[in-house]
Amino acid sequence: MSIVGAKVIRKEDPNLLTGRGQFVDDIQLTGTTHMAFVRSTEAHALIKGIDVSAALECEGVIGAWTAADLELPPLPGVPGLERPALAIDKVRFVGEAVAVVVAENKYAAADGTELVIVDYEPLGAVTNIEEATAENAPLLYDELGSNTVAEVPTEDDHQAIFDAAPHTETIKLINNRCTAAPIETNACLADYGPAGLTVWASFQAPHHLRNRISAWLDIPQDQCRVITPDVGGGFGQKINFTPEFFVAPVLSKILNRPVKYSQTRSEAMTSMYHGRAQEQEVSVAFDNDGKIQALKVFASQDMGGYADGTGMGMPVLTTAMSAGCYVIPNVSIAWRNVLTNTTPIAAYRGAGRPEATYLIERAMDHIAYKLDMDPTEVRRQNYIPKDSFPYPTHSELAVYDSGNFEGALDELLNIMDYQSLREEQAANREDPEKPLLGIGFSSWLEIAGFGPPGSLEGFGHLGSWESVQIRIQPDGSAIIYTGASPHGQGTVTTFAQIASEYLGIDYEKISVRHGDTATIPQGIGTMGSRQVAVGGEGVKNASLKIVENAKSIAAHKLEANPEDIEVADGSLFVKGTPSKNLTWAEVATFSFQRLELPEDMDPGSLDTTILQEVPNFSFPSGAYACVIEIDRQTGDARIRDMYLVDDCGTVINPLLAEGQVHGGVAQGIAQALYEEFSYDENGQPTTATFIDYLMPGAPDLPSYISGRINTPNPNNSLGAKGIGESGSVGTPPAVMNAVVDAVRHLGVTHIDMPATPQKLWEILQGGSK
Numbered sequence: 001m002s003i004v005g006a007k008v009i010r011k012e013d014p015n016l017l018t019g020r021g022q023f024v025d026d027i028q029l030t031g032t033t034h035m036a037f038v039r040s041t042e043a044h045a046l047i048k049g050i051d052v053s054a055a056l057e058c059e060g061v062i063g064a065w066t067a068a069d070l071e072l073p074p075l076p077g078v079p080g081l082e083r084p085a086l087a088i089d090k091v092r093f094v095g096e097a098v099a100v101v102v103a104e105n106k107y108a109a110a111d112g113t114e115l116v117i118v119d120y121e122p123l124g125a126v127t128n129i130e131e132a133t134a135e136n137a138p139l140l141y142d143e144l145g146s147n148t149v150a151e152v153p154t155e156d157d158h159q160a161i162f163d164a165a166p167h168t169e170t171i172k173l174i175n176n177r178c179t180a181a182p183i184e185t186n187a188c189l190a191d192y193g194p195a196g197l198t199v200w201a202s203f204q205a206p207h208h209l210r211n212r213i214s215a216w217l218d219i220p221q222d223q224c225r226v227i228t229p230d231v232g233g234g235f236g237q238k239i240n241f242t243p244e245f246f247v248a249p250v251l252s253k254i255l256n257r258p259v260k261y262s263q264t265r266s267e268a269m270t271s272m273y274h275g276r277a278q279e280q281e282v283s284v285a286f287d288n289d290g291k292i293q294a295l296k297v298f299a300s301q302d303m304g305g306y307a308d309g310t311g312m313g314m315p316v317l318t319t320a321m322s323a324g325c326y327v328i329p330n331v332s333i334a335w336r337n338v339l340t341n342t343t344p345i346a347a348y349r350g351a352g353r354p355e356a357t358y359l360i361e362r363a364m365d366h367i368a369y370k371l372d373m374d375p376t377e378v379r380r381q382n383y384i385p386k387d388s389f390p391y392p393t394h395s396e397l398a399v400y401d402s403g404n405f406e407g408a409l410d411e412l413l414n415i416m417d418y419q420s421l422r423e424e425q426a427a428n429r430e431d432p433e434k435p436l437l438g439i440g441f442s443s444w445l446e447i448a449g450f451g452p453p454g455s456l457e458g459f460g461h462l463g464s465w466e467s468v469q470i471r472i473q474p475d476g477s478a479i480i481y482t483g484a485s486p487h488g489q490g491t492v493t494t495f496a497q498i499a500s501e502y503l504g505i506d507y508e509k510i511s512v513r514h515g516d517t518a519t520i521p522q523g524i525g526t527m528g529s530r531q532v533a534v535g536g537e538g539v540k541n542a543s544l545k546i547v548e549n550a551k552s553i554a555a556h557k558l559e560a561n562p563e564d565i566e567v568a569d570g571s572l573f574v575k576g577t578p579s580k581n582l583t584w585a586e587v588a589t590f591s592f593q594r595l596e597l598p599e600d601m602d603p604g605s606l607d608t609t610i611l612q613e614v615p616n617f618s619f620p621s622g623a624y625a626c627v628i629e630i631d632r633q634t635g636d637a638r639i640r641d642m643y644l645v646d647d648c649g650t651v652i653n654p655l656l657a658e659g660q661v662h663g664g665v666a667q668g669i670a671q672a673l674y675e676e677f678s679y680d681e682n683g684q685p686t687t688a689t690f691i692d693y694l695m696p697g698a699p700d701l702p703s704y705i706s707g708r709i710n711t712p713n714p715n716n717s718l719g720a721k722g723i724g725e726s727g728s729v730g731t732p733p734a735v736m737n738a739v740v741d742a743v744r745h746l747g748v749t750h751i752d753m754p755a756t757p758q759k760l761w762e763i764l765q766g767g768s769k
Contacts, residue, residue: 023202024184029189033255035261043684050116062255106260126341141339168286175354186268278355282360297319299355305344309459324361333394349725397617409443415705449530450617466612468535475588481521483523620648622644624645626735630743641703648726743760
C-alpha cells in the first residue's frame with residue numbers, strides 16, 4: 001500500500017501536544033537581557049527630541065538608545081524607500097519604533113519605555129488611498145512629491161469593446177485590511193559572542209534572514225547563524241524584515257550579553273505587517289448569454305507607512321490572476337502602490353490572489369444580477385475548457401498548467417442539494433419568523449508553487465529553488481534536511497511520507513530537520529504554497545538518486561545487475577528472487593566501507609543534496625459554496641454550511657490537506673464577516689486589541705462538507721499543486737456572494753467586507769443598498 005495519499009498522523013504533534021515544543025521565548029541563555037521598543041503614538045509627526053534619561057534611572061534598566069545613538073543603516077527594503085531600524089526625524093505610523101530599552105527582565109524593560117519622553121510635532125495624516133492621492137495631501141516623503149510610489153497604467157483599455165457590448169457593469173470593491181494574528185507574535189533572541197552571532201527567530205525563511213543580517217552587519221555568513229525553532233504561525237507576516245531582528249544583534253554586541261525580544265499582542269496588532277488593504281475598480285463587458293467579452297481592472301494597493309517589497313508585489317499578483325478560471329479574450333489591467341500613515345502592508349495568506357478571486361467572482365455574480373441568470377450558469381458560460389491546457393492568459397506570469405473548473409463545479413453541486421436550498425430560500429423569504437437564506441458560489445484559481453527561476457528573486461530572495469539533502473544512516477534510517485521552514489503545515493510528515501514512498505524505508509525511520517542555517521543547506525523558505533510542489537519534488541528526486549546508488553551497492557554484493565534490483569519493505573532484492581536480498585541497514589553500512597563498494601563508487605554515496613527547481617508555477621483551483629442565514633431582527637449573519645471542492649493535484653496526506661483548507665477557510669470567513677483593522681481620521685488605530693478586532697472562535701465557524709477532484713500538475717513528477725492558501729482564496733467571495741444573495745430581493749447588489757450585523761441591520765431597515 002502506498003504511503004503517499006494516506007492519512008498519516010503528524011510526526012510533529014506529540015511534542016506540541018505534550019508541551020515539549022520549543023518556541024523562541026522558551027529558550028533561556030545565561031545572562032539574557034530583554035529588549036522593548038518605545039513606539040510612536042503619532043501617525044505622522046516630526047521628532048523634535050527624545051529624552052531617555054528617566055528610563056536610565058529605572059530599576060533594572062541597562063541602557064536606552066535612539067537612532068542618533070546607534071547610527072544604524074536602514075533595513076533591507078525597496079531602494080529609496082527603506083524603513084529605518086529606529087525612526088529618524090520622522091514617524092509615519094502609530095507603532096513605529098523610535099527608541100529601544102534593554103533591561104534585566106521584560107517587565108523592567110517595559111517600565112523603562114514608559115519613561116522615555118518623545119517630543120513630536122504632529123503633521124497631517126492620510127489613512128486611506130483616497131486621502132493619500134488627494135490634491136495637496138500631506139506627503140510621507142516630501143522628496144518624492146507624491147504618496148504614489150509605483151504606478152503601471154494599462155496598455156489597452158479596450159474601450160471600443162465596452163462601447164459596443166450589449167451589457168457592461170462597473171463595481172468598486174474594497175479588500176479590507178487584516179492582520180494575521182498568529183498565535184506566536186514576533187520574537188527573537190540574539191547572542192553575539194567571540195565565535196560570531198546566533199539569532200533565534202520566529203521567521204519563515206532562516207537563510208533569507210541570515211543572509212540579510214550578515215550583510216547588514218557586514219559580517220561573514222559563516223559567523224552568522226539563524227535558528228527558527230518551533231514557529232507559532234506565520235501566514236506571510238513572518239517573511240518580512242522588522243527592526244527587532246536587526247536591532248537585537250547590535251545591542252547584544254554592545255552589551256556582550258544575549259538580548260531577547262518577545263512582542264506583546266498590542267505591539268503585534270500595530271507593528272507586524274498587515275495584509276489585504278486593496279481597492280479595485282472592475283468593469284466587465286458581456287453579451288446576452290453572460291459570455292464575457294472584456295474585463296478592466298484598476299487595483300490600488302495601500303502600502304502603509306513604508307513600501308515593503310512583498311507588499312509592492314501584491315497588485316502584480318492580483319492583476320495577473322484577475323481573469324480567474326474564465327476565457328476572457330480582452331483583459332485590461334493597471335495598478336498603483338500608495339503610501340498611507342498606517343501599519344505597512346505585506347503578504348498575508350494568499351498575498352494578492354484572494355484579492356484577484358474576489359474581484360472576478362463578484363463580477364460573475366453582477367453579471368447574473370443584470371441578466372437574471374443563475375450564478376452557476378454564468379460561470380459555466382465562461383469556464384476555460386479542460387482540454388485547453390496549458391492555457392496562456394493576459395499575463396506572462398500566469399500560464400495555467402491544468403484544471404477542470406466545470407468538473408469542480410459539478411462535484412460541488414453533487415455534494416450540496418442546490419435545488420432544495422433554493423426552495424428553502426424562497427420559503428424563508430415568505431415566512432417572517434425564519435432567517436433569510438443566502439447561497440453563494442466561488443470558482444477560484446490561484447498561482448502557487450513559487451519555484452520557477454526568477455519567481456522569488458524579485459521579492460529579494462536568493463533564488464526560487466528549494467534545497468533538500470538526504471543522508472542514509474549506517475542503520476538504514478534516513479534524515480532529510482530541508483531549506484523549507486515549516487510553521488504548522490505538517491512538512492515533517494509529508495516529506496517523510498514522500499521519502500518513505502521512494503526510498504522504500506519505513507516511515508518511522510525517517511526524520512526531517514529544518515530551520516538552522518549552520519546545519520541545513522542554503523534554502524529559500526516557506527511561502528507561496530511551495531513546500532510540496534518544490535521541496536517535496538526535491539525529496540522525491542533526492543530519494544531516487546539515493547536508490548539508484550543503493551541498487552548499485554546491492555547489485556555488487558548480490559552479484560546481479562543494478563537494473564534487476566528492486567526495493568520494497570525495507571530491503572533490496574533481486575527481481576524474481578526475493579530470497580537474495582540485503583536490508584537497508586546492510587546496504588547503508590556497506591556505503592561507508594570502501595572495500596564493500598563497487599570500484600567506481602566512493603564512501604558516502606547514500607548522501608545527496610539537490611537544489612530543486614520547477615519550470616512553472618502551479619495553479620490550484622476549486623469551487624466553493626456558502627449557505628448563510630441572516631437574522632431579520634439583528635442582522636447577524638451565521639454560516640450554516642460551507643461546501644468545498646479543491647483541486648490541488650496529487651494529495652500527499654488527505655488529513656493535512658483538509659486541515660490546511662479548513663484553516664484557510666476560517667481566515668476567509670473572518671475577512672468576509674468579522675475582521676477589519678481600521679483607523680480614525682488622525683491615523684489612530686481603532687481596532688488594535690482583540691476586544692475591538694473581531695475574530696471568529698470555533699462556535700462561529702460552520703461544518704465543512706468537502707469533495708475533491710484531481711488534475712495533476714504536469715510541472716513536477718509528484719503532480720502536486722499546493723493547498724496551503726486555497727481556503728483563504730476561495731472563501732471570501734463565496735461568503736459575500738451568499739450574503740448579497742440573502743438580501744438580493746431587497747435590491748441589494750453589493751456589500752463591502754466585513755458584512756457586519758450593523759451593515760446588514762441597516763439594509764434590513766431599508767437603508768443603503
